Amino acid sequence: MKKIIRVLAAVAAGLVLAGPGTLATPAAAQPAPAGDSTRLELPRPTGAFAVGRDTLHMVDRERKDPWVPTADRELLLSLYYPALAHTGSPAPYMAVAEAKALLTDRGQLGDHVTPERLAATRTHSRTGALPRPSADRYPLIVLSPGFTMPRASLTTLAEDLASRGYVVAAVDHAYESDGTTFPGGRVLGCKACEQVFPDRSLHRVSDGRARDVPFVLDRLTGPRPAWRYSRLIDSRHIGMAGHSIGGAAASATMAADPRVDAGVNMDGTFFTPIPEGGLGGRPFLMLAGDPALLPPDFPDTSWEDNWPRLDGWKRWLTVKGAGHPAFTDWPVLGDEAGYPHPETPLSGTRSQQITRAYVGSFFDLHLRGTPAPRLDGPAATDPEVVFHRS
Numbered sequence: 001m002k003k004i005i006r007v008l009a010a011v012a013a014g015l016v017l018a019g020p021g022t023l024a025t026p027a028a029a030q031p032a033p034a035g036d037s038t039r040l041e042l043p044r045p046t047g048a049f050a051v052g053r054d055t056l057h058m059v060d061r062e063r064k065d066p067w068v069p070t071a072d073r074e075l076l077l078s079l080y081y082p083a084l085a086h087t088g089s090p091a092p093y094m095a096v097a098e099a100k101a102l103l104t105d106r107g108q109l110g111d112h113v114t115p116e117r118l119a120a121t122r123t124h125s126r127t128g129a130l131p132r133p134s135a136d137r138y139p140l141i142v143l144s145p146g147f148t149m150p151r152a153s154l155t156t157l158a159e160d161l162a163s164r165g166y167v168v169a170a171v172d173h174a175y176e177s178d179g180t181t182f183p184g185g186r187v188l189g190c191k192a193c194e195q196v197f198p199d200r201s202l203h204r205v206s207d208g209r210a211r212d213v214p215f216v217l218d219r220l221t222g223p224r225p226a227w228r229y230s231r232l233i234d235s236r237h238i239g240m241a242g243h244s245i246g247g248a249a250a251s252a253t254m255a256a257d258p259r260v261d262a263g264v265n266m267d268g269t270f271f272t273p274i275p276e277g278g279l280g281g282r283p284f285l286m287l288a289g290d291p292a293l294l295p296p297d298f299p300d301t302s303w304e305d306n307w308p309r310l311d312g313w314k315r316w317l318t319v320k321g322a323g324h325p326a327f328t329d330w331p332v333l334g335d336e337a338g339y340p341h342p343e344t345p346l347s348g349t350r351s352q353q354i355t356r357a358y359v360g361s362f363f364d365l366h367l368r369g370t371p372a373p374r375l376d377g378p379a380a381t382d383p384e385v386v387f388h389r390s
Contacts, residue, residue: 040113040336041122042093042156042329043352046360047163052083052129053091056227057183060215066208067175067191075212076172076182078151080125080162081232082138088129093121094152097187101179102150105190113337121333124159136165137234139367140220142213142253142260143170146244146268146328147205148190150177153328154243160356166363167233169220173212176205202245206272209249213240214257221259237261237367241359243327244268251306254279262366264359266327270302278311285315285362285375287355288388289322293343307389313366315375316389319354321346327355346384354385 045051060073094102099115141161143154151170158168172180175191182188196202219226221235239262240250247268254260255275264285286303307316323344325331332348334341344351361372378387 038336039120039122040117040333042124042159043332043349045124045160045163046356047160047165049082049132049163049165050085050087050129051125051159051162052081052088052131053123053125053127054079054081054227054229055127058216058219058226060212063211063215065174066204067195071174073212073215074174074182074188075216076151076174076180077216078155078158078170079227079229080158080166080168080170081229082132082134082162082165083126083129084132088126091123091125091127092119093123093155094119094150095181097181098150098152098177098179101177101187101189105148105178113333117337118333123155125155125162131229131232138165138167138232139237139239139363140167140169140217140233140235141363141367142216142238142240143168144173144209144213144240144242144246144249145170145177146242146246147176147202148178148193149243149328150180153330156329156332156352157241157327157355157359161360161363164360164364166367167229169216171209171212171216173205173209202269203271205245206248206252209242209246210252210256210272213249213253213260217257217259235259239263239363239367241266241363242268244324245271248272251279251284254282254284262363264362266355266359267324269300270306273302274306274309276309278309281312283313283362283366284310285358286317287327287358288316288318289324289326289344290318290320290346292320293323293345314389315362315387317358318386318388319346319351320384320386322351322354322384326351350384354382357382358385 056077058075063073065071065073096115096119099118145151145153151172158170161168179187179189240260241264242250243266247265248271250263251274252272254263262283266287267289326344331344331351335348364370365372
């Protein structure tokens with residue numbers, strides 16, 4: 001359960017970790033040749049459908065931004081959906097300015113991977129793709145990234161879920177990433193960091209996201225939807241998953257909005273506690289990294305404290321060899337770029353196989369009613385996955 005506060009503590013202690021979701025490198029590692037332009041590529045989705053992707057800018061005119069009170073609250077979404085194959089054009093991974101902000105904050109600028117190379121990572125979704133011809137509507141899954149991380153960090157999971165027949169909304173929350181490019185070429189940096197790190201008031205982030213997501217749901221499923229393909233969404237079946245503080249936001253959002261039927265916390269401290277009265281019997285999956293990889297001196301009891309409050313179907317799984325970034329794209333890209341990530345000994349390929357399989361099975365079970373035997377107990381095929389509690 002490598003939660004974000006422990007990672008921050010490890011940074012302060014001078015460990016190799018450079019932050020949540022980091023493409024970290026030990027000081028002794030040798031950088032790749034400066035001219036290395038081998039293209040990075042995300043894993044192919046496992047589902048049957050091609051994947052389309054749209055970008056949607058949302059502004060809540062009735063709510064001021066919690067970090068910049070003079071501005072209205074802004075959100076930027078990547079919307080993934082089952083698409084007609086061979087339509088549209090390849091979707092970019094992220095903007096160069098976003099990649100530069102991410103690498104600069106982590107002290108990686110110029111080491112191993114350039115902003116241009118990271119931004120050019122090959123995805124498996126297509127912009128401008130036509131929706132798959134079907135009378136079906138698809139359950140909606142909202143994805144919320146870790147603090148300081150862009151929504152792009154969950155692209156592998158988002159594409160895989162869409163390929164399996166979901167609409168996925170990956171959200172960038174303004175002023176909570178190292179840098180996100182909003183309309184007009186504005187690169188909004190992490191104003192939230194300046195406010196919550198000094199006093200460790202990180203609950204303000206998950207609390208705020210629990211107000212962001214209901215607004216997103218209103219605009220995607222309401223009577224005047226903001227997205228051109230909102231007709232694809234089955235608003236009766238909605239899930240949410242998040243990494244790190246995005247995982248805390250998943251349970252916080254469920255507590256605030258009964259429309260969210262099921263949630264997943266991928267290795268996030270519950271900065272916003274689950275209410276004493278629970279989540280109305282709704283299912284929740286806690287998917288944690290390997291506790292053996294944690295710094296030893298910073299106990300975090302939030303999972304133990306909140307586990308009894310989950311009053312519906314629930315699982316607490318840990319993944320041996322998986323560090324905090326394991327549930328994001330970064331171990332995959334680190335492996336491809338040719339440098340180690342000692343905080344995540346499990347390979348990027350295996351990390352993503354496990355993440356996609358267990359998160360996908362959870363939503364198949366609880367949003368579609370499809371049996372998910374891998375969630376019933378330990379399996380010989382997944383020796384890394386430990387059923388801590390069920």
